[in-house]
Structures are given as structure tokens and as C-alpha cells.
Amino acid sequence: MGKLILVSNRLPMNLKKEPKGYEFTPSIGGLATALAHYHKEGKSIWVGWPGITTQECSKEDIKDIMKGLTERRCRGVFLSSQDIEDYYEGFSNKTIWPLFHYFINHASMEESDWIAYKRVNEKFASEILKVAKKGDTIWIHDYHLFLLPRMLRKKIPELSIGFFLHIPFPSSEVFRTLPWRNEILQGIMGADLIGFHTYDYVLHFISSVRRLLGYENSLGYIHAGARTVKVRAFPISIDFDHYSKAPASKEVLKEKQQILKRVENRKIIMSIDRMDYTKGIPQRIRAYGRFLEKYPEYHEKVTLINVASPSRIHVDTYQDLKLEVEQLVGEVNGKFTRLGWVPIWYIFQNIPENQLLALYSASDVALITPLRDGMNLTAKEYIASRSDHHGVLVLSELAGAAKELGECLHVNPHNIEDIADAIFQALEMPGEKQVRSNRIMRERIRKYDVDRWASDFVSELQRIKEIQTVKGYSKMDKTITDKLLKDYVHGDRRLFLLDYDGTLIKFKGTPDEAVPDPELRSVLRSLIEKKGNELVIVSGRDKDTLERWFGDMDLNIIAEHGVWFKPRKGKWSMIEQLEDSWKEKIRPVLESYVIKTPGAFVEEKGHSLAWHYRKADQNQAQAQISEMKETLHNMISNLNVGILNGNRVIEIKNIGVNKGRAVRKWTEGRDWDFILAVGDDWTDEDMFEVLLEKGYSIRVGYTDSRARFNLKNVDEVRDLIRRIVGVEDAG
Numbered sequence: 001m002g003k004l005i006l007v008s009n010r011l012p013m014n015l016k017k018e019p020k021g022y023e024f025t026p027s028i029g030g031l032a033t034a035l036a037h038y039h040k041e042g043k044s045i046w047v048g049w050p051g052i053t054t055q056e057c058s059k060e061d062i063k064d065i066m067k068g069l070t071e072r073r074c075r076g077v078f079l080s081s082q083d084i085e086d087y088y089e090g091f092s093n094k095t096i097w098p099l100f101h102y103f104i105n106h107a108s109m110e111e112s113d114w115i116a117y118k119r120v121n122e123k124f125a126s127e128i129l130k131v132a133k134k135g136d137t138i139w140i141h142d143y144h145l146f147l148l149p150r151m152l153r154k155k156i157p158e159l160s161i162g163f164f165l166h167i168p169f170p171s172s173e174v175f176r177t178l179p180w181r182n183e184i185l186q187g188i189m190g191a192d193l194i195g196f197h198t199y200d201y202v203l204h205f206i207s208s209v210r211r212l213l214g215y216e217n218s219l220g221y222i223h224a225g226a227r228t229v230k231v232r233a234f235p236i237s238i239d240f241d242h243y244s245k246a247p248a249s250k251e252v253l254k255e256k257q258q259i260l261k262r263v264e265n266r267k268i269i270m271s272i273d274r275m276d277y278t279k280g281i282p283q284r285i286r287a288y289g290r291f292l293e294k295y296p297e298y299h300e301k302v303t304l305i306n307v308a309s310p311s312r313i314h315v316d317t318y319q320d321l322k323l324e325v326e327q328l329v330g331e332v333n334g335k336f337t338r339l340g341w342v343p344i345w346y347i348f349q350n351i352p353e354n355q356l357l358a359l360y361s362a363s364d365v366a367l368i369t370p371l372r373d374g375m376n377l378t379a380k381e382y383i384a385s386r387s388d389h390h391g392v393l394v395l396s397e398l399a400g401a402a403k404e405l406g407e408c409l410h411v412n413p414h415n416i417e418d419i420a421d422a423i424f425q426a427l428e429m430p431g432e433k434q435v436r437s438n439r440i441m442r443e444r445i446r447k448y449d450v451d452r453w454a455s456d457f458v459s460e461l462q463r464i465k466e467i468q469t470v471k472g473y474s475k476m477d478k479t480i481t482d483k484l485l486k487d488y489v490h491g492d493r494r495l496f497l498l499d500y501d502g503t504l505i506k507f508k509g510t511p512d513e514a515v516p517d518p519e520l521r522s523v524l525r526s527l528i529e530k531k532g533n534e535l536v537i538v539s540g541r542d543k544d545t546l547e548r549w550f551g552d553m554d555l556n557i558i559a560e561h562g563v564w565f566k567p568r569k570g571k572w573s574m575i576e577q578l579e580d581s582w583k584e585k586i587r588p589v590l591e592s593y594v595i596k597t598p599g600a601f602v603e604e605k606g607h608s609l610a611w612h613y614r615k616a617d618q619n620q621a622q623a624q625i626s627e628m629k630e631t632l633h634n635m636i637s638n639l640n641v642g643i644l645n646g647n648r649v650i651e652i653k654n655i656g657v658n659k660g661r662a663v664r665k666w667t668e669g670r671d672w673d674f675i676l677a678v679g680d681d682w683t684d685e686d687m688f689e690v691l692l693e694k695g696y697s698i699r700v701g702y703t704d705s706r707a708r709f710n711l712k713n714v715d716e717v718r719d720l721i722r723r724i725v726g727v728e729d730a731g
């Protein structure tokens, strides 16, 4: 492996100009915390904005900063104040951030911000390209850099590129409101591996890609033209050891004693977040007020310590939020405060880490209730720092962390009553129950800590690259095509095994419309007229249709994936004797899914039933297919039939019948100088398997296949056949 280049909007440090030069201090934040550890240990370079604009420093300063960055294995992308205003505060934080957290009304859609976003992504690309080489691995982070994977891929196609999104990926219904949605998806799709915190976000992304770009997916792989991209959930974690051990340090213990003394041994509820509208701070304060109203027995017995660290303070929405929070805190405190007891301690500051850790270990309850949150590391930190296994975590079900921390108390962060009751339940929870739940969650966080998260991502990225290079797609380039034509010309006995739909003809709205056009008939005719050529149409279609279309031509036909066969100038006969009574049971099930999926329809063939969904909404169809297959699998267990995934069709047919078996009669025991087999879907894979390395097997479309080569589409297949016909004429 070459070197690893980490890329994020901000470098993991803050700069301060001192008389002696710039001082570098590590910065706070989920990503900084997660990767700082990895960067410290590994041999990586980190590329990002150093946090200071070009207006704020002279050329000398920049040199000084660059030197300091190089010592820390970092490279700075220097941005102007205009870049920061439009790309960072603008497009990233006023468009993407609210939209991806489902705050559609807060999302601004300024063209000028988008232009700046593209410009700054380009700046990142050019800085990275100064150090990146073939064989390097680039790991890009977060929503500020959606366009970067594609930009880098265009310049160095061989790079191994990973992209990780730290915020939620919204439902495609929300995502598609973004005017620049396709460019953003294309940008991300430049990566080889795309990671999200949860499986829900993975599904949302896959669904957007399918709907907007039309790329199909299977088992977490998206087939994007010539490339396959892996999409997977990698739930980010924390440095478990640090959070587990640090609370026992002298400094933290001292802080803890001070906190306990100041709250006069009352119960403590703590919460800490950036002051952001996604964090649900107003709802939480209201819920705490409701709790005090509903459970007066807790008056003077509990204190909420609410820490909100300042964030994006220049943005109007954030100023409004701060005012709202302060007003609500004032209302609750005004209503319930007694001499010697203030119910909420509100801290609008960044607190030092020792204080944070002391707060974690002194608190009886951690109240973490974001309205949406990609993951939320605070929740994990709270559990990890409690080596005594005490304390109750009340967590929003809309935080990514809720998927992993199933044993804590979950709340709907919009439901004030629900949160108020959860606070009561948490304060009342018996110690043994706390220990039981926390033990399980701590163990889970310990096993999958931040190092594991990072190494898991990087090794998956390497694995994808290996799959791509070993199995890869082998395009029919000029050299291979020339060799094929040469082999054809030198052969005397030549076999062609050609699938029909999706191979020789494009898909049409209904199967009946896909009639062979005169051009196709003419080229096939030329092919079979050549001495030594044997053509077999190997199709899944019923025999009557194939007879109508090709009955007059001097060729062989295999119908229904190998149930029926007609030799040249001969008659139809059954290759396999089949029993079809199962159809009566299966047809009603397929019909019931036609009702649920507008556009889908059932086709009855001689010995199979096909459920077509090419005209249906692909998303809706996919949603029905898994349920339908589940039902079918249960029904067919003692029938001699199987379920086949075709290209936008699910086919149920007798087991043992397949194209591979049908073509064996042609390929085994007969001596061919040249074989060409072409097909476009999974049913053709059986045929490719029989051929193995014999002749030229070609899968239409760029997808994993047993075929030796790939062609892009029907046009390319026809072009190849035309060239084969032409080469002999020319020769």
C-alpha cells in the first residue's frame, strides 16, 4: 500500500499567533478526536484548512504555518475569507447541514454558495494532487467535500478513495429537493468505498443513487458504469481506553469532588452539546421544566448542568437559538428556583476536558436528546467513562448512536412528556439495572473502539481495491477485439451463443415490443451465411415468440432458459420433461404483488412464471421484492422449482433447467476453433460457467461476472457482430 492521505475540511488543530510564531493546539470535535489518535499512530498525511484565512496572515505567516504543519505531517489548504463565507458558512452549513438533518426550512439554496463550494473542492483536489500518487489511499471526510472523490478519480483513476459521511444521509425524498443533487451524488460516487454511521443512512444513499442516477445495486455494491462502489455502515466510536481510565486521574477526581460539593450532593443530570438547532436543546429544557412540574418530589433534589459550547455564532439562526435557549432556561429557573437551589446550571462555554470527564463521572443521568445526529459521541463517552457501571443514559432515538446503545433509555426528542417521564425513570432506576445495561454497552464500545473503526474502514478499502483488480471488469479494448477478430478469421468451426433481450436488443416497455428489427435480422443472417458458423439463440423467452421471430432463419434456438430446443431446420422438442402444476400455487402470489406494485406484471411461459418490474418505480419494486421472495421461498421448499433474478424480472422455474445445461450439448465433446457467448443477466452466468476459459464470453454491462470480458451495452454487441461479419468480407 502507498501512503494514506486523510482529508477533512479542518485540520485537527487551532492556530494562535504568538510573538515567537504560531502556536498549534489540538482541536475539539468528533472527527478531530476520532482521527487524531489514528494520525498520531500511523504514517499518514492530513490535508485540510488550517483555520485561518489568507486575509488574516501575511506571506511570511503562511510559510511559518506551512512549516509547523509539515512537522505535524499536515498540509494546509489556504482559503480566503470569501471562500469561508460562501463554501463553509454558506453551502456546507447553511445548505447541506440543515437539509441532511431534516431542517428543510433552514436550508438556503444560493447558487453563489454552490459555485464557491465547487471552487474550494477544486482547491482541495489540487493540494492533494501535489502529494498523491498511483497506489496511494485517500480517505475523505464529511459533507464539505462531496465533490472531491470524483475530482481526484478523474486525475488519477488508480487511486484508492474512501469517503465517510459523519452526518446523517437523509431520505431520498428530502435529498432530491437539493438543486445540485446529481452533481453531489456523482461526486461521492468517485470513491471506491462510501461509509456511513448506520445502515439506515446506507439505504437512503443507495435509494437516492438508484432514483437519481439509475445505478442498480446488489449486496451493498453499486454498479456505476465501469466501476463497482461499495457502500457500508461503519459506526464511528471513541478512544475507549482514554475515557475508561482518565476519570481515575487525580485532576479529574479533584474536579469531580468540586462539582459534588457545589451541587451539595444533589442528583446531577448532565448534557453537553454544541449550541446547534439539531441538538434539541430547547425541547430538552422544556422537558426538564415539565419533569419538575410533574414530579415535585424532585424539587431541590436534582440539578441539570447543561453545557452548550459556542458554535457558528455569526450565523443568524444560531444567534436566535441561543436567545431561545437562554429565555427558556430563565423561565424554568424563574419558576422553580428556591433559596439555595437553582434547577438549571447553564454554561455557554467550551469546558476543559478534565471538567467534562468529571461531569461524566459525577452525573446520575446523561440527557442526550438531539433531534437528529449522525452518531453522537458524547453518549458513547459517557458510558465508556463510567467504569463503575453506574449512571443512566437517556438518548434520542434519532441519534445514530441509538442503534448501538440499545440498552439505554430511548426517547423521541420531540415528545416533551416522553422525555420528562424518562428523566424520572432514569433517576429511579435501581443500581443493579444500571450496572446490567451499562456493562453490555461498555463492552460493545470497548470491542469496537475508534481504532477499530478506522482500521476497519481502511482495510475494507484495500479489500475493495483487491476485488476490483482481481475480479475487475475486463473491457473489450482494441487489443482484445483485434485478437478476437483474428481468432475468428483463423477458425473453421465457429460457435455463437447469443442471448436475446438486453444483448441483441434493448429493453422495451413490454416484452412483446422487443421485436427483432430489420438491421438485426440482416446482421444475424450475414453471420449464419458464413461457412463454419453455428448460431444458437439462448433465450429465456417462450418458444412460440422465438419461433415467430426467428423460425424462418437458419439458426438454432434454446427457449425458456433451456426447457425447449429447436435445431436448424428441425422441430421443437423438450430438453427436460417438466411438471408444471406448481404454477397454480405460485401465480396468485405473484398477482398479489402486481397489485401492490403499479407497473409490474406477470408473464406466463411454458414452464415458468415471470414477474416483470421494468415499468414499475424501481424503489417501490425493490421494497416488494424481498418480501415477495421471502413468501415464495416458504412456498417452494418442497416443489421442484427455484427463483431466478433476471434483469428487472424475477422468474420462478423448474430447478435444474438453466442455460448452462442447455449449451453443454454444444460445448462438450465438440471441437470448436472459435466460441463467442454473450449475455446480459444472471441467467447467462450459467452459460459462462460452462465455458470457463474457452472462447470469448462477454457480459453486457459492467458488473461482476464469470464472463471473461465486458461490453457496455447492446449497441456495442451489435457493433462487434457487425465487425465479425465485416472482417471476413474484408479479408
Ligand code: GDG
Binding pocket: 028, 029, 030, 031, 033, 166, 167, 236, 272, 273, 274, 307, 309, 349, 350, 351, 352, 353, 354, 356, 373, 374, 375, 376, 377, 378, 381
Ligand atoms: C459530527 C456529527 C458524529 C463538545 N463540547 C465540549 C467537548 N465536546 C466534545 C465531546 C465529543 C465531541 O466534542 C462532540 O461529538 P459529536 O459526536 O457530538 O460530534 P460533532 O462534532 O457534532 O460532529 C456527529 C461526529 O461527527 C463523529 O462522526 O457523532 O453526529 O454531527 O467528543 O466530548 N469537549 C470538551 N469541552 C466541551 O465543551 N472538552
